[in-house]
Amino acid sequence: MPGDGTGSVIELRSLTKRYGGTVGIERLDVSVAAGEVFGLLGPNGAGKTTTLRCLVGLLGPSEGQVRVLGLDPVADHRRLAPSIGYLPGELRLYPELTGQQTLDLLAALQGAPVPRQGELCDRLKLSRADLARPVGEYSRGMKQKLGLVQSLQHRPPVVVLDEPSEGLDPLVQETFYELLAEEAAAGRTVLLSSHVLPEVQRTCGRVAIVRHGRLVTVRSVAELRHARARRVRLVFADGLGARPLGAAERWSPRWDGRRVELLVPPDEVVPAVRGLLAELPVADLTVEEAGLDEAFLDLYRSGDGESDGEGDGEGEGDGDGEAAVGAAGEDEAADGNRDGSDGETTP
Amino acid sequence: MTPGTVSRRLPLVWLALHRRRRMLLSLLLGMVVFETLIVVIAGTVAPEELFGAARRNPPGAFRAFSGSNGDISIASYPGLLGAGLTHPFWIALQLTVIGSLGAAAVAADVESGTIELLMTRPVSRRRLLAERTGALVAASVLLNAAATLTVALGVAFSPKLRDAVPEGAVFTAGLLGCALAFCLTGPVLAVSALSRRRAHVIGAAVVFGAVGFALNFVALAWSPARALRYFSPFHYYAPGDVLGHGGVPWAALGVLTGVGLLGLLLAFRLLERRDLAI
Numbered sequence: 001m002p003g004d005g006t007g008s009v010i011e012l013r014s015l016t017k018r019y020g021g022t023v024g025i026e027r028l029d030v031s032v033a034a035g036e037v038f039g040l041l042g043p044n045g046a047g048k049t050t051t052l053r054c055l056v057g058l059l060g061p062s063e064g065q066v067r068v069l070g071l072d073p074v075a076d077h078r079r080l081a082p083s084i085g086y087l088p089g090e091l092r093l094y095p096e097l098t099g100q101q102t103l104d105l106l107a108a109l110q111g112a113p114v115p116r117q118g119e120l121c122d123r124l125k126l127s128r129a130d131l132a133r134p135v136g137e138y139s140r141g142m143k144q145k146l147g148l149v150q151s152l153q154h155r156p157p158v159v160v161l162d163e164p165s166e167g168l169d170p171l172v173q174e175t176f177y178e179l180l181a182e183e184a185a186a187g188r189t190v191l192l193s194s195h196v197l198p199e200v201q202r203t204c205g206r207v208a209i210v211r212h213g214r215l216v217t218v219r220s221v222a223e224l225r226h227a228r229a230r231r232v233r234l235v236f237a238d239g240l241g242a243r244p245l246g247a248a249e250r251w252s253p254r255w256d257g258r259r260v261e262l263l264v265p266p267d268e269v270v271p272a273v274r275g276l277l278a279e280l281p282v283a284d285l286t287v288e289e290a291g292l293d294e295a296f297l298d299l300y301r302s303g304d305g306e307s308d309g310e311g312d313g314e315g316e317g318d319g320d321g322e323a324a325v326g327a328a329g330e331d332e333a334a335d336g337n338r339d340g341s342d343g344e345t346t347p
Numbered sequence: 348m349t350p351g352t353v354s355r356r357l358p359l360v361w362l363a364l365h366r367r368r369r370m371l372l373s374l375l376l377g378m379v380v381f382e383t384l385i386v387v388i389a390g391t392v393a394p395e396e397l398f399g400a401a402r403r404n405p406p407g408a409f410r411a412f413s414g415s416n417g418d419i420s421i422a423s424y425p426g427l428l429g430a431g432l433t434h435p436f437w438i439a440l441q442l443t444v445i446g447s448l449g450a451a452a453v454a455a456d457v458e459s460g461t462i463e464l465l466m467t468r469p470v471s472r473r474r475l476l477a478e479r480t481g482a483l484v485a486a487s488v489l490l491n492a493a494a495t496l497t498v499a500l501g502v503a504f505s506p507k508l509r510d511a512v513p514e515g516a517v518f519t520a521g522l523l524g525c526a527l528a529f530c531l532t533g534p535v536l537a538v539s540a541l542s543r544r545r546a547h548v549i550g551a552a553v554v555f556g557a558v559g560f561a562l563n564f565v566a567l568a569w570s571p572a573r574a575l576r577y578f579s580p581f582h583y584y585a586p587g588d589v590l591g592h593g594g595v596p597w598a599a600l601g602v603l604t605g606v607g608l609l610g611l612l613l614a615f616r617l618l619e620r621r622d623l624a625i
């Protein structure tokens with residue numbers, strides 16, 4: 001249900017939020033299409049929560065523009081809020097209220113019917129007895145379940161979830177992933193933040209990686225997988241152990257006795273292996289794909305130098321109407337995104 | 348609406364009052380007990396006997412404790428009843444309501460993070476503050492009504508007090524009490540709209556009340572500081588004078604209500620401009 005005619009439900013253009021002298025988020029360009037499950041990935045303090053708070057109108061941007069369904073979350077708050085379901089990162093509830101009172105209060109403020117309340121409580125294992133107890137007696141996981149119910153109970157077309165699976169036990173996490181897939185299948189847009197890679201890998205089609213308040217890159221999960229480094233393991237015949245590796249030092253060698261492990265970009269694997277075999281007494285060699293987490297860390301390590309360029313590139317893409325796909329003008333990214341969407345959002 | 352059932356029309360008023368219902372009941376009970384004590388003392392002990400056998404007149408500054416700017420001594424029936432409506436205990440009860448519900452208006456929700464759940468709904472900032480102001484005003488009116496009704500019953504059942512207090516004066520004093528509470532409520536809500544700490548709001552309520560009372564006392568006790576009394580809300584809040592002479596002090600009511608409204612307008616303005624998350 002995009003409101004600006006570009007196909008984007010969420011549009012961040014050069015979003016900057018400062019708290020006095022501290023930068024929360026700087027020049028963030030991201031756009032999310034209808035029906036997409038989009039992840040905002042980064043460690044604590046990266047600026048994810050600030051971004052989400054700007055999206056739901058709790059914070060006004062210092063610079064830049066935020067549009068959700070074509071509306072300004074602060075100026076058009078009352079028009080936009082009925083269409084948003086929001087789960088805060090640090091969910092704070094009124095401890096004196098029971099779970100049911102909490103849900104009823106938030107439904108009353110929403111001013112809309114809550115057709116999914118019962119179904120969601122059932123699926124997330126919140127019993128009537130649980131809902132009759134004061135929230136102050138709830139465990140972290142139960143509060144999180146209540147938070148998920150309140151964010152989805154009115155069937156909002158845009159769902160914004162900040163660290164949604166925190167505190168959920170594995171079984172409930174599975175249910176949550178199913179719910180996300182159903183939301184996407186129903187054409188609703190989900191933006192979630194996380195620092196848990198497997199969760200993003202499991203649920204999202206595309207991911208924006210942020211670091212120190214700046215965008216490192218926007219890629220599809222599938223593309224991240226394709227681009228991930230290869231793990232090259234070497235065993236040396238001479239038993240001398242760690243030694244200088246020359247040009248290969250840039251691939252973060254990790255030594256273990258006479259073994260060494262390198263993370264090498266995929267397009268450099270062949271020349272790297274050829275060079276190592278020529279110069280060193282290699283007794284054994286294995287090459288395998290690194291995990292997604294290593295791909296992420298690799299991006300993260302190199303993020304300082306790349307953030308400007310990638311961020312700008314994404315921004316240009318947004319401006320050119322390429323918002324629904326990954327980095328601007330990258331057909332591969334678009335394909336990757338589609339692959340990723342298909343492959344990653346289905347639990 | 349049964350207790351514990353969320354009001355669909357005024358959920359934010361319900362939330363503010365429901366969460367503090369035990370405190371409010373305690374304050375109401377405390378107010379009734381305190382005013383009953385004052386009325387019983389005033390009805391059984393002659394006021395002049397309260398201040399020593401020598402029948403000395405109490406110092407002029409004591410008028411601050413009887414809620415009078417004029418000639419109503421604390422050693423009189425209206426002065427004693429006025430003292431019950433200006434006593435530090437009475438002030439403390441009023442400030443507890445104003446500080447607690449004033450903090451709950453905005454600052455406490457920002458501090459605890461619950462504002463994120465409220466303000467991501469189709470609730471305007473104006474509505475948030477309007478409903479929270481409504482809850483505060485309702486609680487203040489209830490507290491003043493409890494005090495007023497207790498004093499009114501005491502006056503009705505005591506011939507001596509009935510003779511000393513003009514008809515309807517107790518209710519006018521009660522109205523003035525509501526105006527004083529509103530005068531303090533406006534600025535306290537402005538602090539709440541600006542702050543992200545409930546302690547700031549409670550501190551502001553205490554400062555406005557205590558400093559206001561002290562200023563009026565100093566102005567009455569020390570003639571060079573006489574002009575300061577105009578800056579104290581307690582100069583305009585004079586239940587002793589109302590209970591002694593009757594009539595409605597329209598000017599004082601106007602000043603107290605006006606200051607409260609100015610504070611409230613400021614609160615709405617400040618809330619529109621601020622970030623709601625820490």
